[in-house]
Amino acid sequence: MSQALHLQVKNMTMAYADTIIQQNLEFSVKRSEIFIIMGGSGCGKSTLLRHLIGLMQPASGEVVIDDINIWDSSVEERTRTISRSGVLYQSGALFSSMTLGENIALPLSEYTSLASALIEKIVSYKLSLVGLAGFEDYYPSEISGGMRKRAGLARAMALDPDILFIDEPSAGLDPISAKLLDRLILELRDSQGTTIVMVTHELESIFSVGDSSIFLDTDEKTMIASGPPKQLLKESSDPRVLNFLTRSV
Amino acid sequence: MAESVPAKYTFDPAENQVLLHLVGDWSYSTGIPPISALLNDINSAKVTAVTFNTEKLQTWDSGLMIFLIELIDNCKQNNIQVDKTNLPQGVSRLLNLAYAVPERKGARRTVLGQPVLTKIGNVTIEMHRSWNDMLNFVGDLCKGTYNLIRGRARLRIADLFYQIEAAGPSALMIITLISTLVGMILAFVGAVQLRLFGAEIFIANLVGLGMAREMGAIMTAIIMAGRSGSAYAAQIGTMQVNEEIDALNTMGISPIEFLVLPRLLALCITMPLLCIYSIFMGIFGGAVVSAGLFDISFYQYYLQIQDFVELKHFIIGILKAAVFGVLVATAGCFRGLQCGRSASAVGFAATSAVVTSLVLIIVADAVITVICQVLGV
Known part of the structure; x- marks a missing residue:
């Protein structure tokens, strides 16, 4: 379990029946990295997360965790792979x-x-x-x-778990609680080496904890940028990404 | 993965120190060594400090953490120093995190079994509160109905029609099945007895009277309690969970008028109609059994019923159905509005709606029967 890439998504298309949500998704998450999925409301961030944790099957393409293609393996193997990951749902889902x-x-x-x-x-x-x-x-x-x-x-x-999926950790929290939660997540990664995949649109979290990220766009129906968030802020030329990261309209 | 090796520890008697060698894999899945012997040794040897050597420590997870936490808690109690410097960095960070927020005073609860008297007292208080809620609800309902009569209730006609459709036509299939079968059962059970006297023709009286006065209304009410009453409780209960009821209240819209009245009216209108249908299906079921098994022709059966079962019996049955309709809707909506804010509370609301409806139906039936007796109808 020491391979550098923990989770890979290869040329994935997500769709509800005939409606395509996102297509041509291609990214990989390194071990012990905090990976951020960002994008505006309704662009399919949470849907992407549901695909990664095996709740939804991609219309096409692959999701590979620990070198196991979770939709091309037996039900037992898929369950075993997914049970090695932890999920924090938006409202806790206790x-x-x-x-x-x-x-x-x-x-x-x-x-x-x-x-x-x-x-x-x-x-x-x-x-x-x-x-x-x-x-x-x-x-x-x-x-x-x-x-x-x-x-x-x-x-x-x-x-x-080796990998932790988190959906909107700071949604509905006051700024201080949100920051403390971010710090907690960071601390857990640093001490246990857990890989973390996080959906968020909270700029503060994105810049303070994110090692790498992708940016999904609603209109293009695909990812329009990827890389470390700070680098995106410096180098991206796409106005949609910049507007998002600088919170300007 | 290497075999897990249990921890070894050695004393350094000169300085009363314990040097704890942590060796191998410390994972709860492969098993961690018991800590009690170590704690006994530490506590009895009057050591003043514990240090670690983790050079041969391989993988670790929460198993190591709970071992260390127990050790540290014990040492704190006995004023023994724990030197964490040699622990892997991740471990000491996690330890810091675990001790960062001290347990809030009074947070821990002692869950003790309550004495019987306390339980009885609590149940009584709860019943009293529930009774008060019920009275408040009935009061609000009366006010809402008064507003409705004055034409000032906030009731959406589209809602009313939707509720009528959900409660009425959609229930026809099950009412047909149950009522026909009940009629057949009545006829069969009665006929076996009546045949002893050669009086099979009175099956018609038995079925006709039984369905019209009692069984039509009761069976319809029981079906509607299970079908609509529980649905009302679950719908309104889920709205309570989603804070939709609060939203209505803050908009100044009374949930009673907006949610309860359409349902109440719907059942009040559909139940008598369903009851009439149920009575006829029951009588038809009786006819099938009489004709098939006991040589009573449909026409004979029809004449006997026409002669014997007067209109007043039908009217009493239909009035009962209307009363039961009010009770089922009231119980369902009341339990829904009373619902707590969790998934299990919604389930409880649906259950208690059905139970309350059934109790109310039977009690009301008994009361109406006594009243009819006194009035001589």
Whole structure:
């Protein structure tokens, strides 16, 4: 598992029935890199993420994770590959009928044969990482949106995934919480070497944590730029990309 | 991947230090060594500091982290220094992160089993609150109906028609099936007994009276409780989850008028019609059994019903259906509006809507029967 490229997308087209969302997508994500998918609202960022985590099948093209083409392999292999990744959904997607502790324990008890005492320790460690120590017995409806998001991050990391997909981490958070979440994500990458693929249009996040990025455009229906965000800001000549990155209209 | 090697540790007696060698793979999937023996040794040997040697440490994950956290927590309690300098950089960063936000005081909950008396008390308080909610709801509903009669309710006619269609015509298939079968069952069970006296012709009376006065309305109500009542609770409950009810309130639109009244009216209008249909299907089912198994011709059956089952029985049944319609819609909408803000709350709302409807239907049926008895109809 030491190959440099962690995730590759080859000439992929995404479509709902006959409506093409994006086409000719071609990019790769290096190991331990924070990769940003950006673009305006409705350009298909979240749809792209759903393709990467195996929730939707591409109309054509390949998604390759760890050298395994996830749509050209058996169901078991696909499930195994995808279960090695963690996903943080936009609103946390915590199971509302379970406490935070049970939410985080679920992947551990489903995918490992650990004793429940050990699972409990891992749960409280994961919660302490996201700053929610002692909140095991709370239900998602009893905590704030920012806490839900951090708890969702704790659940996404429950199995020590190699790759973490994050959909709009700062949506609906105040600037300080958003920044703290960014810092947390950065810290997790630096200490564990987790690859992170993140959908966001928050400029602050894009520049502070992004190592590499692609820019999707609604009208062109494809990616119109790719590279490190700071370099894009300096070198891109495309007015759409520049307007986005400088927040000008 | 190399075999996982358990951690070894050696004492340095001169300075009362423990040097902990972490060797091999520290992953919870390959198993981490138990920590209790190590803690016992550290605590009993009066060491003052713990240091690490991680030169031979290979891969690590959360398994190592929870081992270290337990060790550090124990050392903190016993005033033992832990020197983290030799740990891999990632590990010490994660440790810093884990200890960055101390546990908020009072955050942890002690989940204890409640004593029985406390539980009874809580249930009673909850029932009282629910009863108050119910009264408030009924009050609002009366106000809404009054507004409707004055023609000032904010009710969308398109909504009303949609609800009538969803509750009425779409339910015809299932009403046909259930009512015909109930009629047939009534006829069959009755006929077996009546035949002992050679009185099979009274099957018609039994089925006609039974369907018109009781079973038509009851069966329709039960079907509608399961079909529409639960749907109302789930729809309105989901709107509650999505904050749509709050949006209505802030726009100054009463959810009672906007959501509840169309549903209430729809059931009030469709239930009597469905009930009439159900009565006829039941009587038809009885006729099929009588003709097929007990040699009573359709015409005989028809005449017997015409002679015996008076119009008042039909009217009582249809009025009952209207009352049940109001009860089913009220229970469904009430449970929906009462719904909490989670997925499981919506499920609970749908369940309790059906249960409440069924209880109300049977109780109301008993009350109406007593009233009819007293009035002599």
